[in-house]
Amino acid sequence: MASQFVPASEVNVLESPEDVLTTLGADGKRKWIYPTPSRGNYEKRRRILGWALIALFVALPIVHINGRPAVLLDVASREFTFFGFTFFPTDTFLLMIFGIALLTGIVLLTALWGRVWCGWACPQTVYLEFVYRPIERVIEGKEHVRKRRDAGPWNLDKIWRKALKMSIYVVISVALAHVFVSYFTSWGRLIHWMTGPPTEHWGVFVLMAGTAGLVLFNFAFFREQMCTITCPYARMQSVLMDEDSTIVSYDFNRGEPRGRGKERGELGDCVDCFACVRTCPTGIDIRDGLQMECVACTQCIDACDDIMDKVGKPRGLIRYTSENELEGIPSRKARPRTIVYVGLLLALSTIFTIAIAGRQAYDVNVGRATGAPFTELPDGTIANRLRFRVRNQTPEATSFSISVVEPTSAELRIVGTQPVELGSDQMKRLESWVVVPKTAFGGASQVTTTFILSFSDGVEQKVSFTLLGPSR
Numbered sequence: 023m024a025s026q027f028v029p030a031s032e033v034n035v036l037e038s039p040e041d042v043l044t045t046l047g048a049d050g051k052r053k054w055i056y057p058t059p060s061r062g063n064y065e066k067r068r069r070i071l072g073w074a075l076i077a078l079f080v081a082l083p084i085v086h087i088n089g090r091p092a093v094l095l096d097v098a099s100r101e102f103t104f105f106g107f108t109f110f111p112t113d114t115f116l117l118m119i120f121g122i123a124l125l126t127g128i129v130l131l132t133a134l135w136g137r138v139w140c141g142w143a144c145p146q147t148v149y150l151e152f153v154y155r156p157i158e159r160v161i162e163g164k165e166h167v168r169k170r171r172d173a174g175p176w177n178l179d180k181i182w183r184k185a186l187k188m189s190i191y192v193v194i195s196v197a198l199a200h201v202f203v204s205y206f207t208s209w210g211r212l213i214h215w216m217t218g219p220p221t222e223h224w225g226v227f228v229l230m231a232g233t234a235g236l237v238l239f240n241f242a243f244f245r246e247q248m249c250t251i252t253c254p255y256a257r258m259q260s261v262l263m264d265e266d267s268t269i270v271s272y273d274f275n276r277g278e279p280r281g282r283g284k285e286r287g288e289l290g291d292c293v294d295c296f297a298c299v300r301t302c303p304t305g306i307d308i309r310d311g312l313q314m315e316c317v318a319c320t321q322c323i324d325a326c327d328d329i330m331d332k333v334g335k336p337r338g339l340i341r342y343t344s345e346n347e348l349e350g351i352p353s354r355k356a357r358p359r360t361i362v363y364v365g366l367l368l369a370l371s372t373i374f375t376i377a378i379a380g381r382q383a384y385d386v387n388v389g390r391a392t393g394a395p396f397t398e399l400p401d402g403t404i405a406n407r408l409r410f411r412v413r414n415q416t417p418e419a420t421s422f423s424i425s426v427v428e429p430t431s432a433e434l435r436i437v438g439t440q441p442v443e444l445g446s447d448q449m450k451r452l453e454s455w456v457v458v459p460k461t462a463f464g465g466a467s468q469v470t471t472t473f474i475l476s477f478s479d480g481v482e483q484k485v486s487f488t489l490l491g492p493s494r
């Protein structure tokens with residue numbers, strides 16, 4: 023529970039005009055903050071959602087839909103899977119539409135509800151507030167105790183508490199690093215690496231250790247600096263939001279002039295207790311208005327509501343509202359920018375759906391193999407070495423055969439046997455030679471050849487390619 027009245031010196035405020043941030047001095051030195059957790063309605067909802075999201079973040083790369091992980095970002099193969107749908111390297115257009123739609127969704131969300139993502143769903147907030155900070159609190163005690171101990175000498179009490187906390191942090195960070203890496207490689211491959219000796223997978227071992235180190239550094243030390251300094255989204259919020267956006271705000275009309283004491287006279291409802299500042303994970307004072315550092319975590323709402331209950335005033339001195347509402351002007355959800363964003367989202371969704379519907383079940387590609395463009399065989403025929411790449415984009419396994427239909431005198435020699443088995447979402451490359459008599463070129467140095475790929479489900483796909491031969 024946030025305690026009531028604290029002196030201003032007990033909280034992180036900008037101590038000098040040269041200070042860069044409440045957590046960063048003019049000399050660039052970090053000012054460590056000790057935010058007091060606030061219990062309340064918003065905290066309860068955020069905690070439930072936070073744990074649900076943690077379960078989801080862990081489950082997404084493990085749970086399989088249509089035989090593939092729910093989310094897999096296989097950068098090496100340029101294949102990106104989302105909930106049973108896989109974007110292949112040939113789906114650049116689809117991927118682009120999907121990316122723009124995602125971006126538009128984020129922009130719309132910000133225009134309507136500010137940084138709601140940051141405060142409620144961002145992994146940075148969720149893991150820090152519901153995993154790392156609670157562990158710290160259990161081991162090292164409440165904020166004022168931690169602050170006093172941190173300022174004191176390294177005695178046995180401080181050493182064992184810090185050592186225990188860091189040991190637990192290391193274990194959790196290693197686990198999170200594995201979850202993070204599993205988004206970029208299959209879980210099966212990850213298990214294989216994990217169960218094998220590090221000497222067999224030095225590269226992966228170093229990558230995992232580096233990722234775990236970064237996770238540990240972020241959640242143990244860097245913390246709010248990630249939101250206030252590093253994250254580019256924070257810097258864009260002023261252009262993404264407007265006076266109609268619903269954000270966490272202090273009602274200055276009701277709160278000011280702020281002041282302490284029982285004889286309130288002309289004073290507003292703010293009793294200047296600093297509970298909202300002490301609870302802020304980025305160390306800011308919401309009463310100074312909208313600030314880039316505010317991650318919309320709602321902790322100041324809970325802290326202030328608690329104070330309002332205690333002083334017998336209505337809740338909501340800090341609440342979700344818009345700048346316009348604070349000025350007595352009704353807020354509009356539908357306004358030019360949100361209408362444009364919704365229109366764009368609808369258009370993108372339509373284009374995406376049409377493009378998906380027109381997507382072929384099998385992606386077939388034929389190209390020239392490396393080496394000489396053609397070879398003249400002793401019997402006078404011309405051989406071109408080709409490489410077929412066939413991808414099964416359906417959820418069912420299939421098999422296929424390739425035959426050449428044009429020119430009729432052409433002969434296809436596949437390296438390996440036909441038909442070729444192809445699992446769901448699987449891709450195979452086939453080396454082949456196409457041999458044609460010199461007469462097929464009709465005196466030219468090129469001739470078009472056509473192949474037919476016959477799949478076991480009855481689908482036939484035609485693909486053409488230009489064969490090269492000697493010029494006359």
Ligand code: SF4
Pocket residue numbers: 272277280291292293294295296297298299309325326329339340
């Ligand atoms: S806004 Fe609320 S929590 Fe903050 S100082 Fe005023 S009364 Fe205290």
Ligand code: SF4
Pocket residue numbers: 270298301302303304305306307308315316317318319320321322323
């Ligand atoms: S000002 Fe309030 S909502 Fe914003 S980060 Fe601080 S506590 Fe969270």
